Amino acid sequence: MTDLPTSTARKLGLVIDLDTCVGCHACVVACKGWNTENYGAPLADKDAYGAEPVGSFLNRIHSYEVQPANAPAQLIHFPKSCLHCEGAPCVTVCPTGASYKRVEDGIVLVNESDCIGCGLCAWACPYGAREMDPVENVMKKCTLCVDRIYNENLPEIDREPACVRTCPAGARHFGDFADPESNVSQLVAERGGIELMPEQETKPVNRYLPPRPKDEWAKDAEIDVLAPLLAPVAEEPKGLLGWLDKALERL
Amino acid sequence: MHPAGSIIVFTALSGLGFGMLFWLGLGHFTPTYWTGFVFFAVAYALSVGGLLASTFHLGHPERALKAFTQWRSSWLSREGWLACITLGVMGLYAAALVFAGAWLAPLGWLGAVGSLVTVYATSMIYAQLKTVPRWNHWTTNVLFLGLSLGGGALLTGAVWPAIVLLLSTAAVQVYAWRAGDQRLAESGTDMATATGLGGIGAVTAFEPPHTGGNYLTHEMVFVVGRKHARKLQNIALILGFALPVLLLMLPSSHLLALLAIGLHLAGLFVLRWLFFAQAEHVVGLYYGKR
Numbered sequence: 001m002t003d004l005p006t007s008t009a010r011k012l013g014l015v016i017d018l019d020t021c022v023g024c025h026a027c028v029v030a031c032k033g034w035n036t037e038n039y040g041a042p043l044a045d046k047d048a049y050g051a052e053p054v055g056s057f058l059n060r061i062h063s064y065e066v067q068p069a070n071a072p073a074q075l076i077h078f079p080k081s082c083l084h085c086e087g088a089p090c091v092t093v094c095p096t097g098a099s100y101k102r103v104e105d106g107i108v109l110v111n112e113s114d115c116i117g118c119g120l121c122a123w124a125c126p127y128g129a130r131e132m133d134p135v136e137n138v139m140k141k142c143t144l145c146v147d148r149i150y151n152e153n154l155p156e157i158d159r160e161p162a163c164v165r166t167c168p169a170g171a172r173h174f175g176d177f178a179d180p181e182s183n184v185s186q187l188v189a190e191r192g193g194i195e196l197m198p199e200q201e202t203k204p205v206n207r208y209l210p211p212r213p214k215d216e217w218a219k220d221a222e223i224d225v226l227a228p229l230l231a232p233v234a235e236e237p238k239g240l241l242g243w244l245d246k247a248l249e250r251l
Numbered sequence: 252m253h254p255a256g257s258i259i260v261f262t263a264l265s266g267l268g269f270g271m272l273f274w275l276g277l278g279h280f281t282p283t284y285w286t287g288f289v290f291f292a293v294a295y296a297l298s299v300g301g302l303l304a305s306t307f308h309l310g311h312p313e314r315a316l317k318a319f320t321q322w323r324s325s326w327l328s329r330e331g332w333l334a335c336i337t338l339g340v341m342g343l344y345a346a347a348l349v350f351a352g353a354w355l356a357p358l359g360w361l362g363a364v365g366s367l368v369t370v371y372a373t374s375m376i377y378a379q380l381k382t383v384p385r386w387n388h389w390t391t392n393v394l395f396l397g398l399s400l401g402g403g404a405l406l407t408g409a410v411w412p413a414i415v416l417l418l419s420t421a422a423v424q425v426y427a428w429r430a431g432d433q434r435l436a437e438s439g440t441d442m443a444t445a446t447g448l449g450g451i452g453a454v455t456a457f458e459p460p461h462t463g464g465n466y467l468t469h470e471m472v473f474v475v476g477r478k479h480a481r482k483l484q485n486i487a488l489i490l491g492f493a494l495p496v497l498l499l500m501l502p503s504s505h506l507l508a509l510l511a512i513g514l515h516l517a518g519l520f521v522l523r524w525l526f527f528a529q530a531e532h533v534v535g536l537y538y539g540k541r
């Protein structure tokens with residue numbers, strides 16, 4: 001049933017650190033790779049080398065310029081994948097039951113063999129986290145790498161989402177938000193993790209850590225009034241440079 | 252939103268078909284034998300044809316039956332059930348009229364209510380979406396119902412109901428267009444809340460994830476048609492409402508009625524195209540578009 005569970009035992013999800021993300025797209029590639037070679041229909045590309053390439057991705061990186069009132073503009077890279085919402089509107093609109101939210105860990109998944117490809121769930125998601133595969137015509141979305149995190153065939157260190165495992169900046173963190181002691185809960189508490197579009201009432205599980213405050217312009221910084229009286233650091237040039245200096249002066 | 256032909260045909264035709272079934276079921280006009288056959292054939296062609304057109308929009312139409320399973324939460328699923336039940340009830344009612352010349356009033360009333368509820372369910376598929384502020388409003392339900400009932404009245408020769416319904420629906424439509432232009436801004440969702448970066452300063456999109464388009468931008472960030480929206484709105488008003496009502500006021504003739512229906516249908520298609528083309532999905536904000 002596409003009714004949502006009233007509560008889930010765990011709330012697995014990601015914390016994405018907008019302060020450290022360098023916008024390298026490594027997670028995009030890792031995600032596309034893992035999810036093309038493993039569970040479900042491969043993430044297809046169409047017209048990949050042509051004039052209008054399109055393909056399905058479960059994770060995409062936007063970049064925004066933010067202009068504070070009295071400071072230089074900041075460039076912020078913004079990874080976006082499914083936020084595994086507690087009030088997932090994408091699940092309740094699905095007519096077939098293909099979309100569902102798991103009771104045990106809160107992961108939102110699509111059962112591809114039930115999906116009729118109506119696209120209504122993608123309309124219902126405010127974040128653009130669902131994309132119809134252009135070749136298989138079924139709905140694709142982030143699985144939170146459900147086929148990695150519980151996969152006993154992988155070494156323990158790899159039992160986390162591909163995007164988290166691959167991020168060279170450590171900007172993506174995976175964990176259980178239902179546990180206040182977990183790494184993700186603590187990061188959110190420490191750094192003031194935020195919800196995207198709270199007014200849409202989707203209750204996303206994933207949280208974003210806002211960029212840390214940047215250094216200010218030097219214009220208000222204190223300037224040492226004694227600075228002009230300090231001894232110059234560069235003394236009179238000596239040797240060859242000194243001779244050259246004097247020779248050039250005289251010319 | 253991308254105005255897909257199959258969905259425009261689906262909503263427009265099935266709305267008209269169920270509108271016809273409503274008036275036929277209500278019993279103000281109970282055609283029997285051959286006349287009955289013609290009217291019910293048109294009504295079924297429109298409603299069933301519209302529903303079939305909607306399956307062209309599906310990636311996997313062969314699995315369409317699965318869409319009947321989730322009526323507890325999904326308006327799309329409910330719409331499927333209600334349409335089938337209504338078509339079944341009205342089928343029995345029509346058979347009695349066409350083959351026996353018998354008017355089974357209670358069955359007709361049940362079918363009339365079913366037709367209304369079916370159109371309401373169709374409208375809820377769109378009106379339920381918080382992500383499309385322009386649709387997430389009572390005017391969406393009222394317009395779907397008004398157009399269905401008004402068009403149905405026109406098609407079943409209920410002249411005065413048609414005039415009243417078409418004129419009042421036109422008024423609601425004008426209001427919906429005007430007020431709808433503000434609804435994205437009023438929804439409180441903007442680039443600041445979408446990115447959560449509004450606290451730092453003014454947010455602008457610097458670079459999209461990929462240089463090309465993708466499913467999201469093709470499906471939900473359709474901006475092409477908005478340039479001519481005002482002109483198309485006027486065309487829709489004239490074709491869909493003004494001219495049909497004028498023709499209905501003239502002394503009645505089959506030819507004029509047919510012309511009125513043709514014009515209304517053309518107006519209805521323009522209207523539905525605008526319904527999709529003008530609707531802004533909040534995901535556009537991530538792409539710096541609206």
Ligand code: SF4
Pocket residue numbers: 081082083084085088089090091108124125126127128129130141202204
């Ligand atoms: S982010 Fe979108 S797809 Fe993911 S659970 Fe939330 S509404 Fe559904």
Ligand code: SF4
Pocket residue numbers: 093094095096097098099110114115116117118119120121122138139
């Ligand atoms: S596209 Fe598939 S998963 Fe999405 S609502 Fe339709 S049937 Fe459900």
Ligand code: SF4
Pocket residue numbers: 030031032034035058059081082141142143144145161162163164
């Ligand atoms: S958790 Fe897995 S599926 Fe989701 S964005 Fe990361 S790599 Fe992709």
